[in-house]
Amino acid sequence: MTKKMAFVGAGSMAESILSGILDSGFLAKEDILVTNKSDFERLEHLERQYQIQYVEDKQETVTDARIVLLAVKPYDMEAAIASIRDYLNTDQLLISVAAGVSTDTISEMLGREIPVIRAMPNTSAAAGESATAVTRGRLATEEHLHTALELFRTIGTATEVAEEDMHTVTAIAGSGPAYVYYLVEVMEEAAVAAGLGKQTAHELLIQTIAGAGEMLKSSGLDPAQLRKNITSPGGTTQAGLEALDEGEFQKAVISCVETARERSIELGKK
Ligand SMILES: NC(=O)C1=CN([C@@H]2O[C@H](COP(=O)(O)OP(=O)(O)OC[C@H]3O[C@@H](n4cnc5c(N)ncnc54)[C@H](O)[C@@H]3O)[C@@H](O)[C@H]2O)C=CC1
Numbered sequence: 001m002t003k004k005m006a007f008v009g010a011g012s013m014a015e016s017i018l019s020g021i022l023d024s025g026f027l028a029k030e031d032i033l034v035t036n037k038s039d040f041e042r043l044e045h046l047e048r049q050y051q052i053q054y055v056e057d058k059q060e061t062v063t064d065a066r067i068v069l070l071a072v073k074p075y076d077m078e079a080a081i082a083s084i085r086d087y088l089n090t091d092q093l094l095i096s097v098a099a100g101v102s103t104d105t106i107s108e109m110l111g112r113e114i115p116v117i118r119a120m121p122n123t124s125a126a127a128g129e130s131a132t133a134v135t136r137g138r139l140a141t142e143e144h145l146h147t148a149l150e151l152f153r154t155i156g157t158a159t160e161v162a163e164e165d166m167h168t169v170t171a172i173a174g175s176g177p178a179y180v181y182y183l184v185e186v187m188e189e190a191a192v193a194a195g196l197g198k199q200t201a202h203e204l205l206i207q208t209i210a211g212a213g214e215m216l217k218s219s220g221l222d223p224a225q226l227r228k229n230i231t232s233p234g235g236t237t238q239a240g241l242e243a244l245d246e247g248e249f250q251k252a253v254i255s256c257v258e259t260a261r262e263r264s265i266e267l268g269k270k
């Protein structure tokens with residue numbers, strides 16, 4: 001069977017996934033086709049950057065693909081599906097990365113018996129470091145699940161979750177990198193305000209985040225223990241953490257996750 005993969009939607013998520021897939025060698029550039037609604041500059045950019053093929057014609061894009069990956073905004077899903085529906089066949093696997101939109105809704109939009117997998121990657125896919133969760137629609141078999149896991153494992157980790165958990169996954173892992181970047185932005189601003197050079201602050205923070213991530217991955221210790229190991233009684237970390245508590249850090253983060261989760265639910269209803 002063909003190895004080809006078609007991307008419908010050529011925005012930042014499609015680019016992160018396809019650049020990760022190409023870096024990993026999972027697919028050759030000749031096996032990747034990309035299409036978009038109307039922003040042909042994006043397609044030209046992807047062609048220049050990754051030497052993949054772009055095709056304006058939807059039929060040509062999806063007909064020969066083994067996997068069709070929908071990477072359009074939730075509110076564009078209906079139109080995007082309508083534009084490819086007639087050219088799909090039941091041997092293909094449709095993967096959606098749209099936030100909020102359930103596999104049942106996608107199947108309804110399709111109105112055809114095509115297997116569907118819903119996935120939630122994040123933009124760290126571009127660096128081969130996405131944390132992706134996938135869930136199966138009612139027509140997707142173990143083999144389809146295996147294919148999706150294999151695909152997303154080329155761009156990081158991939159785990160199966162129950163569909164009802166996808167909203168929470170979206171809140172912590174899909175959106176998650178943005179919260180980490182925001183933290184870095186704010187810490188950098190505070191360091192610069194205290195007189196440290198911007199570049200020095202930037203480099204120290206990148207390594208601090210990467211190092212903390214590596215410790216979470218490899219030390220075998222839970223985050224609370226790792227935090228305690230840094231916090232000398234009466235020291236700087238304790239003082240900093242107390243200031244975070246005074247600023248209701250926990251409340252803000254819990255509200256962040258809950259609000260993002262609720263938004264995912266809302267996006268699925270529209
Ligand atoms: N950006 C992120 O970090 C993540 C995004 N997602 C999901 O990925 C999806 C895409 O998000 P982004 O790439 O950030 O958005 P984006 O706005 O960068 O890209 C969406 C692309 O879809 C195209 N498009 C719109 N309607 C279309 C149609 N009818 N047919 C073909 N193409 C069409 C647009 O021209 C655009 O290039 C969203 O559903 C989002 O929920 C999921 C995980 C992470």
Ligand SMILES: O=C(O)[C@@H]1CCC=N1
Nearest residue numbers: 099170173174175176
């Ligand atoms: O903000 C969004 O809606 C998308 C889904 C997860 C990350 N970005």
